Amino acid sequence: MQDVKAKPRFKWHIVVFLAPAVLIYTAIMIIPIFNTLGMSFFTDVDNRQVFVGWQNFNTLFGDERWADHFWNALKNNSWFFMIHMLVQNPVGILLAAILSSPKLRFAAAYRTVIIIPAILSFVIVGFAWKLILSPLWGIAPWLLDSVGLKSLFAPWLGLEEYALTTLSLISVWQFIGIPMLLIYAALLSIPEEVLEAGECDGLTGFSAFWKIKLPLILPSIGIISILTFVGNFNAFDLIYAAQGALAGPHYATDILGTFMYRTFFGNQLQLGDINMGATIASAMFAIILVGVCLYLFAIQRRLRRYQF
Amino acid sequence: MKLKLGMALMATTILGSALAATAEDVTITIESWRSEDLSIWQDKIIPAFEASHPGIKVKFTPTAPGEYNAALNSKLEGGVAGDMITCRPFDQSLLIFEKGQLADLTDLDAMANFAAVAKSAWSTDDGSKTFCVPMASVIHGFIYNKDAFKELGLEVPQTEDEFFAVLDKIKADGNYIPMAMGTHDEWESNTMGYYNIGSNYWKGEEGRLAIINGTQKLTDKPWVDAFKSLAKWGAYLGDGYEAQTYPDSQNLFTLGRAAIYPAGSWEISGFNTQADFEMGAFKPPVPVAGNDCYISDHTDIGMGMNAASKHPEETKVFLNWVGSPEFASLYSNALPGFFSLSNEPVTLEDPLAQEFVSWRKDCHSTIRPTYQILSRGTPNLETEMGNASANVIKGTETPEAAAERLQKGLASWYAPQQN
Numbered sequence: 001m002q003d004v005k006a007k008p009r010f011k012w013h014i015v016v017f018l019a020p021a022v023l024i025y026t027a028i029m030i031i032p033i034f035n036t037l038g039m040s041f042f043t044d045v046d047n048r049q050v051f052v053g054w055q056n057f058n059t060l061f062g063d064e065r066w067a068d069h070f071w072n073a074l075k076n077n078s079w080f081f082m083i084h085m086l087v088q089n090p091v092g093i094l095l096a097a098i099l100s101s102p103k104l105r106f107a108a109a110y111r112t113v114i115i116i117p118a119i120l121s122f123v124i125v126g127f128a129w130k131l132i133l134s135p136l137w138g139i140a141p142w143l144l145d146s147v148g149l150k151s152l153f154a155p156w157l158g159l160e161e162y163a164l165t166t167l168s169l170i171s172v173w174q175f176i177g178i179p180m181l182l183i184y185a186a187l188l189s190i191p192e193e194v195l196e197a198g199e200c201d202g203l204t205g206f207s208a209f210w211k212i213k214l215p216l217i218l219p220s221i222g223i224i225s226i227l228t229f230v231g232n233f234n235a236f237d238l239i240y241a242a243q244g245a246l247a248g249p250h251y252a253t254d255i256l257g258t259f260m261y262r263t264f265f266g267n268q269l270q271l272g273d274i275n276m277g278a279t280i281a282s283a284m285f286a287i288i289l290v291g292v293c294l295y296l297f298a299i300q301r302r303l304r305r306y307q308f
Numbered sequence: 309m310k311l312k313l314g315m316a317l318m319a320t321t322i323l324g325s326a327l328a329a330t331a332e333d334v335t336i337t338i339e340s341w342r343s344e345d346l347s348i349w350q351d352k353i354i355p356a357f358e359a360s361h362p363g364i365k366v367k368f369t370p371t372a373p374g375e376y377n378a379a380l381n382s383k384l385e386g387g388v389a390g391d392m393i394t395c396r397p398f399d400q401s402l403l404i405f406e407k408g409q410l411a412d413l414t415d416l417d418a419m420a421n422f423a424a425v426a427k428s429a430w431s432t433d434d435g436s437k438t439f440c441v442p443m444a445s446v447i448h449g450f451i452y453n454k455d456a457f458k459e460l461g462l463e464v465p466q467t468e469d470e471f472f473a474v475l476d477k478i479k480a481d482g483n484y485i486p487m488a489m490g491t492h493d494e495w496e497s498n499t500m501g502y503y504n505i506g507s508n509y510w511k512g513e514e515g516r517l518a519i520i521n522g523t524q525k526l527t528d529k530p531w532v533d534a535f536k537s538l539a540k541w542g543a544y545l546g547d548g549y550e551a552q553t554y555p556d557s558q559n560l561f562t563l564g565r566a567a568i569y570p571a572g573s574w575e576i577s578g579f580n581t582q583a584d585f586e587m588g589a590f591k592p593p594v595p596v597a598g599n600d601c602y603i604s605d606h607t608d609i610g611m612g613m614n615a616a617s618k619h620p621e622e623t624k625v626f627l628n629w630v631g632s633p634e635f636a637s638l639y640s641n642a643l644p645g646f647f648s649l650s651n652e653p654v655t656l657e658d659p660l661a662q663e664f665v666s667w668r669k670d671c672h673s674t675i676r677p678t679y680q681i682l683s684r685g686t687p688n689l690e691t692e693m694g695n696a697s698a699n700v701i702k703g704t705e706t707p708e709a710a711a712e713r714l715q716k717g718l719a720s721w722y723a724p725q726q727n
Contacts, residue, residue, distance in 0.1 A: 047407055065686050065720060135548020136556055158492050158550025160704065248494050249550065250695045250704070265378045268495060269679065270688035271403060272378065 033285070039278035049275075056279040070280070072251055073259040074287075076164055080255055081232040083168035084175075089224055091172075092179030093217075097209060099180070100187040111184070115177035122174075126241025129170045133157055157242065160252040167253055171238050175231075179224045186220040187213060219303050226295050233288050236261060256284045334622045335365040337390035338611070339383070341376035344578075348642045356638055357629055364622045384409045384614070391617040392626060395440035395610040397429035398679045405432075405439040411613040414438050416624065418631020425673075426649035429607035433681070440610035441631045444639065444646035447573045447664045448504040448604040454586040456484050456567040464590045468505075468537060471593040475544045478567045486544035488566035490552025497697035498690075500570040501541065503604050503676045505592045506534035512602035512674030520681055522724030526715040527708075535700050535707030537595070542701045550702060558582075573664045574608075576645030580658070589663045591671065605673035607649065685721030692717055 040056050042049040060066045095114060099107050117125065133140050135155045144153045156166040190213060198204075198212050236257025239247055245267045247254035262270070264277025338349070349368040357366060369390060371379045377400055383389035384404060393410060395401040404410050413419065414437050419427070422442050430440035452464070460481055465471040478486040491497050510516065510530040518524035524531075546552060546560060561569040562582035569575070571589070579587060594601050611630050613623050629635055636648035637655065644658035647665050656662050678690040692714055699705035705713075719725040 065717070130553075133551065134556065135551055136546065136560060141548075153548075155548035155551030158490070158548065158552070244493060246494055246691065246694070248492060248695065248698070249702075250699055267691060268688075268694075269399065269683040269690035271399065272381075 096183035122237035340394035440612035491698035494694035507602040573645035601671035
């Protein structure tokens, strides 16, 4: 009877509560990103910024002096990512599986020890590993020597064929705690009843993990993969801390982040070029965007979620 | 009561500071990348200036060397840079001069104390305008462990054959690593290696200018031969030199584990405090006995004036003092290994520094070949020289292939090299 169908009141509190996050995020993320994208369409002519359209991208992909470096960095970056996917995540899952076993003693202590490197600064990790692997004062050659395996030692960080893999493994060492924690949490959330039901059907031990737990943690594995992808293609710090901006030896450890840094800020006698730097940053942005979208459409939507 | 006392105190502070402000000294600040020299500036150089120039206070505010160029550029853009700018040689400074951020100092009185060669690093390409007062150059050579040489009965080598003979003997003895250098940081390989021995091959200025004019190529004999000589170094470096960094090399030598250190004279003050053995120095050995010798006497550091300085007069007073013989002697002795570029001769007290500077008498001076003009393009010749030299030492690239690659890179953008 009464006409209560008046327009629903505008919910001001939503705007108010969202405002701080939106404003800060816009100011320190959205605007800089679009600024960077914009800068890649300009070039410097007599100290003035002039619009040149896609020319910087043509240079980056068409001029072999730039393209060689770009593809080298992308190739290295992909290898860096591969090592993380092949070593960090499987080992992380394995560690989580072991940790979640009720029979393990001191689980909390192991968990803490494994997560500690992830909270260390890159500078410390880079410097510490450089010292450990140093052929002059390092503990690695000394340890190998004490078990008679000195011949296995090589100055890994200085050799083109080993340096990138070595650094990838250092990064794996640093971040292995992250997938472990995420998977560990997912494993803990699997209800006992499911496992017990499986036990009644004869699934125990390894087959219980393979047939029950693994399918249930697949969404977490998906999340970890995409986090690894984004993290690796944005990586810069460890390489810079260990090898410097030149990402030596002979660009063997150059990844997109270091290539962008060197171009943007310059190095030694090479002057910084903000426009080409921004162009590389835009290319990185595109690569990550495409990667994440592929994942979202091709994989994430197909993952089955189970509710208990 | 308490309140009144407080008010009275406040009033005196305000009044006091107001009074002080009328007679306030002008404070001018120096931008620099030489953070190691902070105490020398604060304890020796600035007090000497302030004593003779009342009314001007000077502050030395250094940035880390790796960040200096980027930090300085953003400070200049933002209008917050100091009054005096410590100048890197050549393009880094030329660029900010062309942007109008460094003042033109061609008419500064102190400029009369410097030869054109000394000013070349801070002049426009045609030499008509100068924008920084030259402060110091660094000289390349080899520092050696005198005790080790005595122990093994070695003589200082004059020619390249003698040089490698000495290295062979040290290696055969096995007590010392013959030479402390690593290829990890790349710039060590070209700066301490290729440029150090190379000027004897390309005859210093003659070869350097020939590359700039396009009359010689990097694939010509002198440039390739210098790489060939460098290629022999790998055998005499320490175990795992591929991963040895610059600080590693310094420590290896100052701990007495290596006999010879391919050096720049800037190491002297650091080595003097670190090493507890006697050190000597020898100049880069000549390829053939009796040849003229050439040394890399590289203009490294100067000081200019921020065009936006609020105290241009005081800054000019300071810069004139920086160009004076008094500063030259003060600076060269406080920082042995940084040699004044002033026409006025300076008496040095440090024996090692004396040895380095004495080569200026017998040899022809040149600067590092890639610094003027040649490192303006992409790929950057200086950076490429670094990894080419490192590759040659490691043997992953032949001298000919390295030279070929460098020449191709240079010719891709530098017109005089394109025919």
